[in-house]
Amino acid sequence: MKILAVCGMGLGSGLLLRMQAEKALKQLGVQADVEVSDMGSARALSATADLIITSEELAQQLGNVKPRVVTITNFVNLAEMVAKLEEALKDR
Amino acid sequence: MDQIGYVVEFLAKEVFGKPAYLVGLITLIGLIAARKTTGEVIGGALKATLGFVVLGIGAGAVVGALNPLGELIKGATGAEGVVPTNEAITAIVTANPDYATNIAYAMFFGVLLSLVIARLTPLRYVFLTGHHMLFMATVLTVVLLSAKVTDWLAILTAALGLATMMVIMPAFAHPWMKKVTGNEPVAMGHFGTLGYIAGGAAGQLFKGSKSTEEINFPNSLRFLRDPMVGTAVAMIFIYLLLSIVFLFRTSEATVAELVGSGDIGGVLGILATQFMQALVFGGGVAVILLGVRTILGEIVPAFAGVAEKIVPGAVPALDVPIVFPYAPNAVIIGFLASVVGGLLGFGILAVGLGAAFALPLILPGMIPHFFTGGGAGVFGNATGGRAGAMAGGFVNGLLITLLAAFLVPTMSAIGFPGTTFGDTDFQWFGLVVGNVARIGDIAAAIGVVVVCAILILIASWWQRRYVETGWVPGGQS
Numbered sequence: 001m002k003i004l005a006v007c008g009m010g011l012g013s014g015l016l017l018r019m020q021a022e023k024a025l026k027q028l029g030v031q032a033d034v035e036v037s038d039m040g041s042a043r044a045l046s047a048t049a050d051l052i053i054t055s056e057e058l059a060q061q062l063g064n065v066k067p068r069v070v071t072i073t074n075f076v077n078l079a080e081m082v083a084k085l086e087e088a089l090k091d092r
Numbered sequence: 093m094d095q096i097g098y099v100v101e102f103l104a105k106e107v108f109g110k111p112a113y114l115v116g117l118i119t120l121i122g123l124i125a126a127r128k129t130t131g132e133v134i135g136g137a138l139k140a141t142l143g144f145v146v147l148g149i150g151a152g153a154v155v156g157a158l159n160p161l162g163e164l165i166k167g168a169t170g171a172e173g174v175v176p177t178n179e180a181i182t183a184i185v186t187a188n189p190d191y192a193t194n195i196a197y198a199m200f201f202g203v204l205l206s207l208v209i210a211r212l213t214p215l216r217y218v219f220l221t222g223h224h225m226l227f228m229a230t231v232l233t234v235v236l237l238s239a240k241v242t243d244w245l246a247i248l249t250a251a252l253g254l255a256t257m258m259v260i261m262p263a264f265a266h267p268w269m270k271k272v273t274g275n276e277p278v279a280m281g282h283f284g285t286l287g288y289i290a291g292g293a294a295g296q297l298f299k300g301s302k303s304t305e306e307i308n309f310p311n312s313l314r315f316l317r318d319p320m321v322g323t324a325v326a327m328i329f330i331y332l333l334l335s336i337v338f339l340f341r342t343s344e345a346t347v348a349e350l351v352g353s354g355d356i357g358g359v360l361g362i363l364a365t366q367f368m369q370a371l372v373f374g375g376g377v378a379v380i381l382l383g384v385r386t387i388l389g390e391i392v393p394a395f396a397g398v399a400e401k402i403v404p405g406a407v408p409a410l411d412v413p414i415v416f417p418y419a420p421n422a423v424i425i426g427f428l429a430s431v432v433g434g435l436l437g438f439g440i441l442a443v444g445l446g447a448a449f450a451l452p453l454i455l456p457g458m459i460p461h462f463f464t465g466g467g468a469g470v471f472g473n474a475t476g477g478r479a480g481a482m483a484g485g486f487v488n489g490l491l492i493t494l495l496a497a498f499l500v501p502t503m504s505a506i507g508f509p510g511t512t513f514g515d516t517d518f519q520w521f522g523l524v525v526g527n528v529a530r531i532g533d534i535a536a537a538i539g540v541v542v543v544c545a546i547l548i549l550i551a552s553w554w555q556r557r558y559v560e561t562g563w564v565p566g567g568q569s
Contacts, residue, residue: 010385011223012282012411019393036389040320040378055417075414076278 010038111192116141143386150379151183176514202254235526238505281409283517284464291468291484301477324374426469426485433489460514495519
């Protein structure tokens with residue numbers, strides 16, 4: 001499966017999201033590709049993604065996209081990432 | 093012998109002298125150190141190499157769009173003008189293979205050295221904002237080469253400067269950062285930090301003002317949060333406004349000759365051409381960002397893994413948008429206030445300061461104003477509510493504009509490409525290193541070492557005296 005980590009420019013916080021998500025996926029024992037994207041290309045890339053991870057605010061701006069959007073409040077809290085990913089992956 | 097000489101020359105010029113391969117090799121080392129699988133190592137290194145190629149393509153587009161802008165600013169205002177955009181200036185500099193090779197080495201050694209400093213001093217921060225490492229390596233390399241410091245000395249001095257900044261700036265910002273995040277273990281890793289501290293300090297003057305987060309902001313303003321759209325919109329204004337002023341000051345034929353008038357000619361042709369140039373600028377910056385993103389997407393996670401082993405328990409210093417969720421309204425207020433501060437700075441330069449010191453005019457670059465203005469707004473809000481957010485953004489905008497004007501002459505080696513660095517720390521540190529470097533070759537290197545040592549000592553004292561004792565700027569709220 002493919003996961004998209006989205007932030008404004010796709011440079012800083014998106015990368016952090018990706019690193020956190022990769023750690024979380026390892027804990028959950030799930031195999032997935034995590035890719036970083038900026039807001040501008042996120043909508044286009046979302047067509048081929050299975051899950052999107054981003055902040056509350058950017059999720060609003062992203063609007064309606066095909067994959068499920070997981071919003072992270074605290075980017076450095078690994079427990080939050082694990083819990084939210086587990087929740088999102090359970091429904092698949 | 094000739095064959096061996098040929099191979100050595102091949103390696104020196106066609107492999108290690110080509111920055112794209114150098115970036116790929118550095119990524120390769122990072123990925124191997126992070127114990128990735130063979131497939132990931134090869135794929136990642138190749139991706140980073142391609143990222144550098146993409147960066148060059150974007151640079152070509154931006155340079156093409158900046159040429160007419162230079163003419164427009166000169167024609168409309170009678171002075172040289174600059175729109176600071178870190179991505180653009182870095183891409184322009186790295187389009188020159190000599191600079192690019194030095195920058196790649198400086199960044200590589202600087203990043204390693206920062207881990208050593210973090211390990212040996214109380215400044216236990218790991219700076220993870222890759223594009224800012226690249227920009228800082230670029231500005232330092234350029235000012236050192238501008239001052240005619242020889243290649244290897246310039247690389248090592250730039251590396252030390254980068255390493256120093258990567259650990260001291262997060263320390264200086266940390267008391268405010270703790271106030272913003274409520275003591276989360278995360279530091280500010282963004283080279284707009286002088287602006288954020290100034291914003292936080294300016295906010296203190298407005299203690300007791302209500303938080304920005306009690307305002308209901310119109311959603312229609314949020315489209316500006318997409319920096320690409322913001323940049324394109326602002327550039328359209330700048331290109332068209334300057335074209336119109338230029339047209340009023342001189343004849344249509346002169347303007348058409350300097351900047352072109354499209355297929356139909358005349359005033360409309362001129363305006364249509366410039367409208368398109370503004371879009372090319374915005375699109376070019378987007379391509380550059382794609383390149384930078386492709387490179388860093390591979391290199392930063394690898395580095396983070398290595399850093400964790402060398403400096404255990406360090407605080408990660410992260411890109412400025414990390415603070416945006418704590419006060420999203422303050423980001424918009426800070427951004428707008430920063431642009432206002434930038435326009436005031438432009439006014440000050442246009443009215444006389446520019447001419448008095450032979451400085452260029454600085455027009456507001458939207459990407460720096462958005463990110464650093466937004467960050468300064470968040471810091472200002474933490475200490476002084478909505479009035480503080482406004483003051484913080486405003487002070488930041490004024491700072492990045494005036495500092496940019498002083499930085500441009502220091503970077504004279506790369507001529508006058510119409511853009512420069514837009515964030516405070518590139519500017520003030522670039523100015524300090526650039527001026528120290530003027531004293532000569534070896535002396536310059538020793539001078540920069542002394543400056544870095546002093547900065548590390550001050551930051552270590554600050555860390556012990558203020559950060560570790562839990563001092564809260566502006567009092568506990």
